[in-house]
Amino acid sequence: MPARTTSAGSAEQEPTHSAAVNPVQVINTQPMRRMQKVAVAITIVLNALDGIDVMSISFAGPGLSAEWGIDRSVLGIVLAMELLGMAAGSILFGGVADRIGRRPMILISLLAMSAGMLLCATAGGVVDLSVYRVLVGLGMGGMLSSINAMAAEYANDPRRDLCVALMGIGYPLGAVLGGVAAVLLLQHGDWRSVFLFGGVAAAILIPVVVLWLPESLHFICKRRQPDALERANAILTRMGHPNAAELPAAQTKPRSGYSDILQSGSVRMMITFAAIYFLHMTTFYFILKWVPKIVVDMGFVESSAAGVLVWANVGGIVGGAIVGLLAQRFGLRRMVVAMLIGSTMAVIFFGRSEADLILMTVIVTLAGFFSTGGLIGMYAIIARAFPTQTRATSTGFVAGVGRGGAVIAPIVAGYLFTNGIGLSSVAALMGAGSAIGAILLLTIRLAPMRPDYQLR
Known part of the structure; x- marks a missing residue:
């Protein structure tokens, strides 16, 4: 049923089925509802974790170098470990997200990032810290590929570029906030407190994703599980969109x-x-x-x-x-x-x-x-x-x-x-x-x- 117009001139969508519309068409063509905006906002916060972590190792570096007596060349190796882990995680786990789903990959990435950051606070030497930084990087790599897809797939067509861009600014936003937090933490603690902050922040986001970030409708429709239409319509109902009567046409x-x-x-x-x-x-x-x-x-x-x-x-x-x-x-x-x-x-x-x-x-x-x-x-x-x-x-x-x-x-x-x-x-x-x-x-x-x- 088409949208009806209220006396104020605004469109109000009837919550009914339409045989001409499938779940992805609903997302692509209908105005974005609050739940979609919340989903995009969550991807911004998730991307901010990358910026927070970059600043955490930058601010923690001088303190751990002084405590362990390591020079800049050794510290440079530690700094590179996260980037190597991130590169590997992006290449390996992007494909995993296209198989098991964006939401599970985001949760796995958050667990890896939280565990890695918390373990960094317990590191007793360069080898330990390097291993933990690789773990953090793996989580970040898996996260980036998943949240980019999620932001694109929960946006409608007119707002897709804007939503992906907003997701992207999470990194510099996190870098600014992470730098401020690191300065405040180092005034009252040592370099370990900076990693603890990042680990706790990642852990807090796990229930946030569980509660308020549903799986991508594009992914659900693509995988075509037996209950795909039922799952898609349940999410559409939560958003306030009309239900769909069919899935998109299947690939051969x-x-x-x-x-x-x-x-x-x-x-x-x-x-x-x-x-x-x-x-x-x-x-x-x-x-x-x-x-x-x-x-x-x-x-x-x-x-x-x-x-x-x-x-x-x-x-x-x-x-x-x-x-x-x-x-x-x-x-x-x-x-x-x-x-x-x-x-x-x-x-x-x-x-x-x-x-x-x-x-x-x-x-x-x-x-x-x-x-x-x-x-x-x-x-x-x-x-x-x-x-x-x-x-x-x-x-x-x-x-x-x-x-x-x-x-x-x-x-x-x-x-x-x-x-x-x-x-x-x-x-x-x-x-x-x-x-x-x-x-x-x-x-x-x-x-x-x-x-x-x-x-x-």
Whole structure:
């Protein structure tokens, strides 16, 4: 039955079946209800855990280095362990999320992250801590691929880009909040309290997901279990949407994960996306990892350097929001290309800036704006480019390979600095990654958001 109009002129949906509508069409075409907005909000908070953890190890590093008597090279290995775990988790568990569901994968990831962070607080040496950081990274990798898919699949068509972008800004938001929390905790405790905070935060989110984040309707319809329509209608009823009378048309050979990508001819596109992500991350992580050291080397105190990095994350929050809000008007690809080029320019300008704290803060804020905006836009493009049965797998692979750029960028920059290459030249070389990524993005043929009710 169609929506009826109230005397105030607003549409009110009748809770009846419609033979022409299936559950995914309801989600794609109907206005977003409160429960859908809550689901997207939960993905934002879940992504914030990544930012919180990045700041936790950054703030805990000096304390544990002093207590254990380790130098920067050893600490660098510990810092890399989480990124390696995250890369492995993204590649491995994205496919798992496309088989067992987004919600179970999110819960498994939360358990791994909570356990890993709490164990970090008990670590007695570098080996223990490295193992626990890998566990945290594995959980984060599985989380990222699942929440990107979940945010895309609980949004309707007009709001999909915005919802994925909002999910993405959870990272810089968590980095800002995590930095503030770490400063407060370290005033009254040692580095262990920072990890305890992260572990408890992850544990608290487990019942939140259980209670308020249902499984993706796209996934339920794709898997086509015997009770799929009943489960889908139960979720639609909770949301306040009309029930559906049928499931989407079934695939001849339902597949998921890497096997479907190989058979669908999407391998080239997925590899290209991974290359773009990798290149952009070399630019992005040059800013994240080297800005504090560069600012201190210019003669400023460490607290000032930390403040500059916080502003990079503030810029990232604004950049992600701008991409989500303006993507419908100006086109998502155009927005992301502009952000990637802006990222390159900001890093080059940073390399040529004078030792002026205010000027450097402004430039780094712009670098965060463009870099994070481009990264978040990539998530939205991936959600558009791949169908339900491979969305988590594709996101996981792209993010996993891309994290290699995060690992390599600080090492390459350090090697260049050690060999006497100046800041302006290093910044130009590291900033080039985003510009090359923008060129590659222009070579990809992108279709509009796939009609997932056909489950192609």
